[in-house]
Amino acid sequence: MKEGDLSVHLKTAVVGAAAALALVLSGCGKKDEAIKIGHAGPLTGPVAHLGKDNENGVRLALDEANAANIMLGGKKATFAMQSEDDQADPKQGPIVAQKLVDAKVAGVIGHLNSGTTIPASKIYHDAGIAQISPSATNVTYTHQGFKTAFRVMANDAQQGKVLGDYAVHKLGAKNIAIIDDRSAYGQGLADEFEKAAKAAGGQVVTREFTGTDKTDFNAILTSIKGKNPDLIFYGGMDSQSGPMMKQIKNLGIGAKFLTGDGGQTAEFLKLAGDAAEGAYASSPGVPLDKMPGGKAFAEKYKAKFNIEIQLYAPYAYDAANVLLEAMKKADSTDPAKYLPILAGISYQGVTGNVAFDENGDIKGGSISLYQAKGGKWEYLDTVGG
Amino acid sequence: MDIFLQQILNGLVLGSVYALVALGYTMVYGILGLINFAHGEVVMVGALVSLSVVELLLGTNLGLPAPLLGVVALVVAIGVCMALGFSIERIAYRPLRRAPRLAPLITAIGVSILLQTLAMLIWGRRYHTVPALIPPTPHAVAGATITNVQILIIVVSALIMAGLMGLVHFTRLGRAMRATAENPVVAGLMGVNINRIISATFMIGSALAAVAGVLVSSNYGVAHYYMGFVLGLKAFTAAVLGGIGNLPGAMVGGLLLGLIESLGAGYIGDLTGGFLGSHYQDVFAFLVLIMVLVFRPTGLLGERLSERA
Numbered sequence: 163m164k165e166g167d168l169s170v171h172l173k174t175a176v177v178g179a180a181a182a183l184a185l186v187l188s189g190c191g192k193k194d195e196a197i198k199i200g201h202a203g204p205l206t207g208p209v210a211h212l213g214k215d216n217e218n219g220v221r222l223a224l225d226e227a228n229a230a231n232i233m234l235g236g237k238k239a240t241f242a243m244q245s246e247d248d249q250a251d252p253k254q255g256p257i258v259a260q261k262l263v264d265a266k267v268a269g270v271i272g273h274l275n276s277g278t279t280i281p282a283s284k285i286y287h288d289a290g291i292a293q294i295s296p297s298a299t300n301v302t303y304t305h306q307g308f309k310t311a312f313r314v315m316a317n318d319a320q321q322g323k324v325l326g327d328y329a330v331h332k333l334g335a336k337n338i339a340i341i342d343d344r345s346a347y348g349q350g351l352a353d354e355f356e357k358a359a360k361a362a363g364g365q366v367v368t369r370e371f372t373g374t375d376k377t378d379f380n381a382i383l384t385s386i387k388g389k390n391p392d393l394i395f396y397g398g399m400d401s402q403s404g405p406m407m408k409q410i411k412n413l414g415i416g417a418k419f420l421t422g423d424g425g426q427t428a429e430f431l432k433l434a435g436d437a438a439e440g441a442y443a444s445s446p447g448v449p450l451d452k453m454p455g456g457k458a459f460a461e462k463y464k465a466k467f468n469i470e471i472q473l474y475a476p477y478a479y480d481a482a483n484v485l486l487e488a489m490k491k492a493d494s495t496d497p498a499k500y501l502p503i504l505a506g507i508s509y510q511g512v513t514g515n516v517a518f519d520e521n522g523d524i525k526g527g528s529i530s531l532y533q534a535k536g537g538k539w540e541y542l543d544t545v546g547g
Numbered sequence: 548m549d550i551f552l553q554q555i556l557n558g559l560v561l562g563s564v565y566a567l568v569a570l571g572y573t574m575v576y577g578i579l580g581l582i583n584f585a586h587g588e589v590v591m592v593g594a595l596v597s598l599s600v601v602e603l604l605l606g607t608n609l610g611l612p613a614p615l616l617g618v619v620a621l622v623v624a625i626g627v628c629m630a631l632g633f634s635i636e637r638i639a640y641r642p643l644r645r646a647p648r649l650a651p652l653i654t655a656i657g658v659s660i661l662l663q664t665l666a667m668l669i670w671g672r673r674y675h676t677v678p679a680l681i682p683p684t685p686h687a688v689a690g691a692t693i694t695n696v697q698i699l700i701i702v703v704s705a706l707i708m709a710g711l712m713g714l715v716h717f718t719r720l721g722r723a724m725r726a727t728a729e730n731p732v733v734a735g736l737m738g739v740n741i742n743r744i745i746s747a748t749f750m751i752g753s754a755l756a757a758v759a760g761v762l763v764s765s766n767y768g769v770a771h772y773y774m775g776f777v778l779g780l781k782a783f784t785a786a787v788l789g790g791i792g793n794l795p796g797a798m799v800g801g802l803l804l805g806l807i808e809s810l811g812a813g814y815i816g817d818l819t820g821g822f823l824g825s826h827y828q829d830v831f832a833f834l835v836l837i838m839v840l841v842f843r844p845t846g847l848l849g850e851r852l853s854e855r856a
Binding site for chain 2: 368371382
């Protein structure tokens, strides 16, 4: 998940909170022994619409499982979701994680942001419950030695590698300038990019730095201009890369511009305006219409919730289904029994084949590349997957 | 050479804005001995108000020409910011004028947070795109490039600063301001309406902040509720660098800080063989500030600080 600041969708937030409340209330009244599956993500605040989107993905998977009459341990299994709001706040991540653990959920889908996913993962690990994040991409999450942490989306290291390769081999870059914003995401991505670009035979002529609160890049861009690179890579968010793109054009720098998923947004196109034309950016995963089950999923989603998919719902749906599949194969909802099966699973989901490596990262996670053309992101290619 | 010239131009553009904002800090300090930490937020309000006006006017399809649109937005932003500056002083600082120095300082920080949060509620957390009313056509100057907006920033800042110097030194209001700065009690006894002069100072400073906000947001094409914080901090640094309370000092400090930042970020990596990178840009700027404060605590042009403190 990107760390970007999205617009406030107050309505979505209110609906989300109300839905979460209704869910908690309805959960109190019932006495049946439904198997609880946890979901955690921001249901209020600026990225509430994305959190709700993930929640919908999980709900769809659970409803389908309930309709399919799955038998676990000789009994018909009913699944119920317990959805918690982490407000995309790293402080709230562990708090809602503890709440889910105390509620004895059988497994958790979430969280949405890397910032909440990482601190929460320790709680799930200590409780021995499986956690599958649909959208956290920071490498650290799966590299803490936790056997309970999984993700269904390519991480920043995988993305940086693809980008470095792509810059040298497909875009023909020989002299590369790299800028990053010194954030965990931006710096991590730029480091991986640099490694891959060098390995592919590209030369890094300069490495410059900026910050997540900056809007003036003229000084570093002028310095870059003096080194005459044929490609500039930026590791960071759209709030910087948008204005940066403008300043690149104003300074008359002719180099190609490449950035990661933090810039592959509608916001980047708006902020950069005409200057965006020709910029390249990547995004983990594949666009909905290129997913093996994308079209069918979009129709199901629309029919059930009567809104469009925002972003990561297909990944949340796959994450939930992978978890259910592991439970089915283990014939148990006991994490001790299904965790080894989950680690070795191979499942054909709507986003592609889901299988995990020894860290819990998705095997061969795919990265898609886009180019800005006529005020839109045009799909170019998918690498890996 | 063209790279060096480009860095100088970058520094001048950056520095002109710092100078405009620094003037607001220094004027208030000169008269009240108060560091108005909410001043950076006034810049932000100016930028966002002008943006809203432009969006509103573009939405009405009146077909106003772009320069006129810009002027209308600027005038509205100046008006709103002057009212804001007046209100801040009236509501937050005047009741505390006789309080210990720490109280208004803390209040200023409170006002800053309040304005930021209000702006977040009104305009949202999103980064707003500022429409380019002036096409950012780059011009080539001896191998370096400068855009229309950047030329405008340098010219407008220079004109405003010249105007302000004229106002302070050659008008009745200016004389009253200088008198109040020197000794408010005596100035009051001489028939100067101190409260009115202080309000006027806040309003003039806020008007400059509004202009700075409009210029900055149209230069970078972005406006955001958080944009005033860092800019305010830099401008405050510039004011201290030049000697807080001193008008020419704020201008010199602003331009100098802009040049230091630009040249620092541009050359520090090459000069240290990549040992220090451009992320030391701010470290460099603040290092200069510390050096000045250690060796010349009154700032480069300041003389007033010692007698005030």
